[in-house]
Amino acid sequence: MAADAKAKTAKKTAPTKRRKAAAKDSQFRNFTPYKAKRGEEYMSDGQLEHLRSILTQWRTQLMEEVDRTVNHMQDDAANFPDPADRATQEEEFSIELRTRDRERKLIKKIDKTIDMLETDDFGYCETCGIEIGLRRLEARPTATQCVDCKALDEIKERQIHG
Numbered sequence: 001m002a003a004d005a006k007a008k009t010a011k012k013t014a015p016t017k018r019r020k021a022a023a024k025d026s027q028f029r030n031f032t033p034y035k036a037k038r039g040e041e042y043m044s045d046g047q048l049e050h051l052r053s054i055l056t057q058w059r060t061q062l063m064e065e066v067d068r069t070v071n072h073m074q075d076d077a078a079n080f081p082d083p084a085d086r087a088t089q090e091e092e093f094s095i096e097l098r099t100r101d102r103e104r105k106l107i108k109k110i111d112k113t114i115d116m117l118e119t120d121d122f123g124y125c126e127t128c129g130i131e132i133g134l135r136r137l138e139a140r141p142t143a144t145q146c147v148d149c150k151a152l153d154e155i156k157e158r159q160i161h162g
Contacts, residue, residue, distance in 0.1 A: 034134060042131050043123040052117055055141050059110045062103050069100050106142075113142045125149050 034050045073093060080086045116122045123132055125146040132146050145153065 031138070033138060036134065042134070047134060048117055048122070051137055051141055052114060054138065055110050055114050055117075058141065059107055059114075062107050062110075065103065066100055069096055072096075109142045127153075 031054065034047055036047070040046070073096070076089070078089065080089065113122075123134075123137060124130065125132055126144045127149040128146065130146055132143055136143055136147060143150070
């Protein structure tokens with residue numbers, strides 16, 4: 001019986017440990033949530049500056065990762081005599097390049113969002129026009145839809161693409 005209880009406890013704590021590890025590795029680990037002042041208007045100058053700071057830090061981290069990848073690929077490129085070793089290295093480089101391509105697209109999206117911060121309609125859903133919400137923007141600063149509209153889009157996409 002005691003072994004069963006320990007096994008159940010271990011199963012419950014494993015996801016918690018993974019979440020903590022993922023949070024530790026997150027690009028937002030140095031992130032401090034914005035504390036809104038009483039009566040503060042939505043998308044005030046302080047909130048906009050806070051979001052701009054998050055976006056620029058995120059962009060900087062992504063650019064540093066690009067630099068590390070270039071250096072890694074230059075330093076580790078080798079012509080292995082064994083075909084299996086060569087194939088492994090090619091696959092690693094391929095995965096890394098795909099990741100960097102996704103990050104390149106994300107950097108463009110971050111740049112677009114930073115430009116949008118200058119407009120008065122930033123922080124409002126592009127579909128329905130309501131406030132996206134500060135906490136959602138802190139979690140995903142490039143968000144252009146409120147939670148409800150995004151959920152509907154995802155449901156529609158699942159229905160179309162299966």
